[in-house]
Amino acid sequence: MPRKSLSPVIYNLRDVKAKVATPIHCIVCFDNDRLKISTGFKVLPTHWNYTKQRVKNVVDAIDKDKINSFLNDLEKAAGEIIADLKSKRIALTKDVLKSRIEEFLNPAPVEDKPKTLLQFVRWYIETCPTRLVRSKGNRAGRVISPSTIRRYKTTLNGLEAFALKYPRPLDFENIDSHFYKAFTEWLTARNYATNNVSKYIENVKGFMSAAVDEGFTTNLAFRKFSNLREDAENIYLTEPELNRIYLLDLSKTPRLEKVRDLFVFAAWTGLRFSDFSALQPEHFKSNTEGEVSLNLKQQKTGLRVTIPVESEVVIEILKKYNNRLPSGISNQKTNEYLKEICQLAEINERILKHVTKGGKQVIKTTDGWSKISSGVEKWQLITTHTARRSFATNMFKRGMPTLLIMKLTGHKKESEFLKYIKIDPEETESLIRSYMRQNSALPKTAQ
Template identity: 25%
Template sequence: MNIKRNIIFALESRRRDGVLITINLPIRMRVIFANQRIEFTTGYRIDAAKWDAAKQQVKKGCTNKLKQSASEINADLLRLCTEIQNIFKEFEVKNEFPTTERIKETFNARIKDATDRKDAAKEPNVSFWEAFEEFVKESGRLNNWTKATYEKFAAMKNHLNEFRNTLSFDTFTENGLNDYVDFLQSDKDMRNSTIGKQISFLKWFLRWSYKKGYSQNAAYDSFKPKLKNTPKKVIFLTPEELNKLKTYQIPPTKQYLERVRDVFLFCCFSGLRYSDVYNLKRSDIKQDHIEITTIKTADSLIIELNDHSKAILDKYKDVHFEKHKALPVISNQKMNDYLKELGELAEINDPVRETYYKGNERIDTVTPKYALLGTHTGRRTFICNALALGIPPQVVMKWTGHSDYKAMKPYIDIADETKANAMTKFNNM
């Protein structure tokens, strides 16, 4: 008997908010025979740009996010292909036509046996928390984590400790993962969007542990909890609100707000993050532009100055600040508090409606805009207003350091909405 079959390795197609994802995609093995198809996960991921679709393998010299090389991944893909071929040959020798279930069961059993033998030889003896500490240390160094990222994983560690007194990798089966989602919903009272982030952090750690050989539990790979979500509201100032804030006469008793306003307006007219304006040195300022290497992503950016941003820099050019800083930037927390105070005084109080979910419960809130102001509002204001002015997204991305269109899409949608609303002004002519 000869069983015709076709074995294909391909990247899984994924979309988020209608945009095709091209990074860190799972490599799937597809087996087709007798007009039937079986899908297998390989346990590997790779960027689309590093995948050779014609040869069905990772391009030479490339590595994935986990630093696994093309030769390592391709060798294992060949091993999986060989195992499937051997299974079909065994059925052919027995003159028996298999069902998809038999193929899948046999293959999974063989791979598990091979993995068990490999793991027995390694005999890793690393506990869940030992692995976690190693993960934070290694990933933090390799990915140049910021202080904020370390704090996120410290918070995640606290949540895990509260979830169970004793944790092991075997805790996080599909049921265990669902129990953790329930814990975050009921005990921690988290929004679905926050739970989604916590699960993505946990899966990152579990994936790393699996690749290291510390864990043999791969339930995380197929775990995708159904959490209702709505797009996060982009809080920014319209040109009218920006001018209102800029021209507001600050009371003599609240002069401490003047410098806060200047720094915030500089972000609104340059697109800088708080961390970058905090780190901005006088040496970064040239005649008509600034040159910086961003703190968060280490991108080297050249950002041209306009009349507004240049006027703010000129205002402080002869004022001495420690460490040769260009602007009087205070702590992020204090600045966020003062911005809300300033926004309230300037009557930036248009109601903002936000919708979010906790479990299946939809919650709608209405908040005055000033209460939602923060340092990052400046960067969002710059992007939204730049796009609304008709500046091409690819130009804005060069100023902000955004590397892909996906990150810009929410802002582009707002610019399109602003453009559509502007057209209605012709109705009054």
């Protein structure tokens, strides 16, 4: 039976002489070719209208309306699929057409949308390994890192524990000022440091922002949540202290010697652990004058930095390992070895490190935190990131302009960079006096 003039679809029966219900076939005609598709429905030949290619409107025809409605939808869909493929200049083949029609016949199941923040966060974390970073610039297009996923899971654990105590369900519409106040108070009561509380809030804001983008909620109250942060009292190592560490004889303990060399290398280049633990000879470039520089793309930010290799210590370390630095162990183990190294180097100045925990200011002790403390020896506070802060601070003390140091560290915002400058009031006063004396000489008497 010829198809309708403008329709690409013909419906026919497998066996027109059958005495029982027989399958209805769909024939899609395109570009002098034909594609046969099963509709999944059957009909008695006596109940089939061969002219209209539909089930007859007779009482005995079971499900006639449902079958005809399906046949109408399939015919319309086939025409639209063919028109779409042609408009997009996609080659019309049996495989392509069959795939598109099967998508129509067997649509993917629609998952229930998360209705609460906890449901959304669990779903969001599950899909993180294939999600791209929610930012622009150099990090755009990169998948979310395992370390970020671990932080998300920590926040989820906190939210789940909080939900057991909070009288309101954590539905999207309930993430408001009342939630913010209760959650921050709950975290503070658990003796969390102010900056840790801030990280939880930052993650909650990120989850809610993603939920808005995904169309799960329109609640924007989270945008008014304040990030409670205090300036961290982190330390740095002076150049004499770095020299003391570098000159330490560790030849009998290779595990410490390699970590020491990597740390000192970082302290004179400003690299993060994720960068200096993965350096290759290809990262070192020489210009026509034989000057060597370190050129790499930072793991964390995606920014490319070029660091001139001028420090004699760095040059010695590179020669020692033939431009292939030791492979880094885990950050946690490196920090453990660093404390052992710096204790051997007698980096033992007593430091008073203040932190707000549980809403009260406390001081670092050997065993934890207390309101009253004589502080801790400096080696106890040293981590891999101390190297980066030491580089920034020591270059600043040498008089290098902050914008140049930022070119080396990869900072884009001066406000973020200045957090790395760790000089005490006495050092600040000394630097100011030095700068003022450079231009304080009396003008020469006119001849």
